[in-house]
Amino acid sequence: MISGPQFPLPANEPELHFGTGTQAQAELRKALEQRDVVDIPTVIDGQRYFSNDVVEVRAPHDTQRLLARIHRPTEAQIQQAVASGKRVAKDWAKLTHASRATILHRAADIIATRSRMKINAATMLGQSKTVEEAEPDSACELIDFLRFNAYNAQRVYAEQPMSVATAANRADWRPLEGFVYAVSPFNFTAIGGNLTTAPAIMGNTVLWKPSEKSALANYIFFEALEEAGLPPGVINFVPGEAELTTRVALASPDLAGIHFTGSSAVFQSLWKGVASKVDSFRTIPRLVGETGGKDFVLAHASAHPSEVAIALIRGAFGYQGQKCSAASRAYIPRSLWSQVRDELRARLAELKVGDVADFSTFMGAVISEASHQKLSRVLAAAKDDSAVTFVSGGKTWSEPGYFVEPTVLEVSNPKHALMTEELFGPILSVFVYEDNAWDDTLTLIDSTSPYALTGSIFCTDRFALHQAEDVLVNAAGNLYLNDKPTGAMIGQQPFGGGRASGTNDKAGSYLNLLRWASPRVVKETYLPTREWRFGA
Numbered sequence: 001m002i003s004g005p006q007f008p009l010p011a012n013e014p015e016l017h018f019g020t021g022t023q024a025q026a027e028l029r030k031a032l033e034q035r036d037v038v039d040i041p042t043v044i045d046g047q048r049y050f051s052n053d054v055v056e057v058r059a060p061h062d063t064q065r066l067l068a069r070i071h072r073p074t075e076a077q078i079q080q081a082v083a084s085g086k087r088v089a090k091d092w093a094k095l096t097h098a099s100r101a102t103i104l105h106r107a108a109d110i111i112a113t114r115s116r117m118k119i120n121a122a123t124m125l126g127q128s129k130t131v132e133e134a135e136p137d138s139a140c141e142l143i144d145f146l147r148f149n150a151y152n153a154q155r156v157y158a159e160q161p162m163s164v165a166t167a168a169n170r171a172d173w174r175p176l177e178g179f180v181y182a183v184s185p186f187n188f189t190a191i192g193g194n195l196t197t198a199p200a201i202m203g204n205t206v207l208w209k210p211s212e213k214s215a216l217a218n219y220i221f222f223e224a225l226e227e228a229g230l231p232p233g234v235i236n237f238v239p240g241e242a243e244l245t246t247r248v249a250l251a252s253p254d255l256a257g258i259h260f261t262g263s264s265a266v267f268q269s270l271w272k273g274v275a276s277k278v279d280s281f282r283t284i285p286r287l288v289g290e291t292g293g294k295d296f297v298l299a300h301a302s303a304h305p306s307e308v309a310i311a312l313i314r315g316a317f318g319y320q321g322q323k324c325s326a327a328s329r330a331y332i333p334r335s336l337w338s339q340v341r342d343e344l345r346a347r348l349a350e351l352k353v354g355d356v357a358d359f360s361t362f363m364g365a366v367i368s369e370a371s372h373q374k375l376s377r378v379l380a381a382a383k384d385d386s387a388v389t390f391v392s393g394g395k396t397w398s399e400p401g402y403f404v405e406p407t408v409l410e411v412s413n414p415k416h417a418l419m420t421e422e423l424f425g426p427i428l429s430v431f432v433y434e435d436n437a438w439d440d441t442l443t444l445i446d447s448t449s450p451y452a453l454t455g456s457i458f459c460t461d462r463f464a465l466h467q468a469e470d471v472l473v474n475a476a477g478n479l480y481l482n483d484k485p486t487g488a489m490i491g492q493q494p495f496g497g498g499r500a501s502g503t504n505d506k507a508g509s510y511l512n513l514l515r516w517a518s519p520r521v522v523k524e525t526y527l528p529t530r531e532w533r534f535g536a
Ligand code: NAD
Pocket: 183, 184, 185, 186, 187, 188, 191, 209, 210, 211, 212, 242, 243, 246, 261, 262, 263, 264, 266, 267, 269, 290, 291, 292, 293, 323, 324, 325, 422, 424, 453, 495, 496, 497, 501, 502
């Protein structure tokens, strides 16, 4: 229901610049130097719970540096969190949209001002992001999600059926009957903010299980929501062990939805878990999942080789390739390859890998020991593989943290696992196609990987571009023409993919919010008829 202020279309939050001598850099440095170890509690109904079941959070690029301890909840506490959401659900649903939106706007302003450096520093240290990657995520995109979700909810509520001369019709945009289980990934601090507040703005209560690898920045965001006046219990912060938390959530008949971002395998396991007991829920749960990708960059012979090379560097190696949208397979025509290859080699030789607190670093460490081991194994196998030629990189090291050199591999078999599987690290696989095989290459790209998240086409020939868009119509939910496949902006490129990449519900847009509402349509007749015969 709309009552109260009308919120204007927000503008995207501008990025701060952190150049030498700026106040922004001085403030961020101070936050980065802060050495307190944070105890991250479970928060249920506004109460903080500390436990002996503790997981340490360390900086991936400096594993000696302890940042936080996550106090994981017990099974009984997770059940308590489910019950707490149920208690507050009716009151939260009855608040006006304006009341709920005000809380999101206040939280956005807190992140934009006094918590900005703290959450950026936590994202840099906890998730090993450079400032160029952290500021657009933990500040700008998080703020945008809050403001755009508040605005887009208003658009949804304004959508009403037609009334006629004899009756009034309306849609009551009810929240779902039950709670939403939000499960967030490590790689974007902002995503945890969206997975929770998109259902909440529509009047739902939320059980939030953040990734333990981003829990520090996620907890800072949760504190901002509390400071903004989010009533206790509307979102409970439950950094529990993943399988246990999921088991408890799925055991409740009140589970009404899952809002997930993470790997395809985990989302599929959640889907199966819900499907296997679908008759146990009061409402058939809404399942929204944005998952993995094997995102392509396709260059046409008409493309500019430098533009292609730079897009590959930024698209494949920004945040160490740990973006769902990261370029990880490229298709380059033989006629451009030597120029693109030479430029890749030259630029990558200059690119600095190391401590993210050094502002000249381009890449930090990968997120965990497990990821580091997996990527090291992949690179070791590639060295012995006759289908693979190293163009650049290939080294890994584990002191003082989990480092992997930005690596470009030329792969002669276009169906090689390096061209099909998501690796989630700084490894770009390139297939060089013959210029006269353009048509076949389009079909190849479309049929190579199970994913369909992002893709980009570099091409200045309008007919070829049109043909590529057409053949690749289902190969990506976000397609970029003459641009890298990463860096979607809220409000500008609503994000999500199909096939194995998820349900494509477009995070940050009104389409996503529709999944968290169950409209009741009400018809009120002005003069009920007193005649039982038809046509009389
Ligand atoms: P992940 O699947 O390992 O973890 C995501 C979340 O699921 C975490 O909170 C984790 O604790 C939880 N989880 C893990 N196992 C679980 C289980 N058995 N039951 C329930 N929850 C479980 O993913 P990640 O490593 O945090 O993130 C990387 C993945 O996320 C990549 O595949 C990436 O492509 C994807 N991603 C997709 C998008 C998108 O918008 N499409 C955005 C960001 C990340």
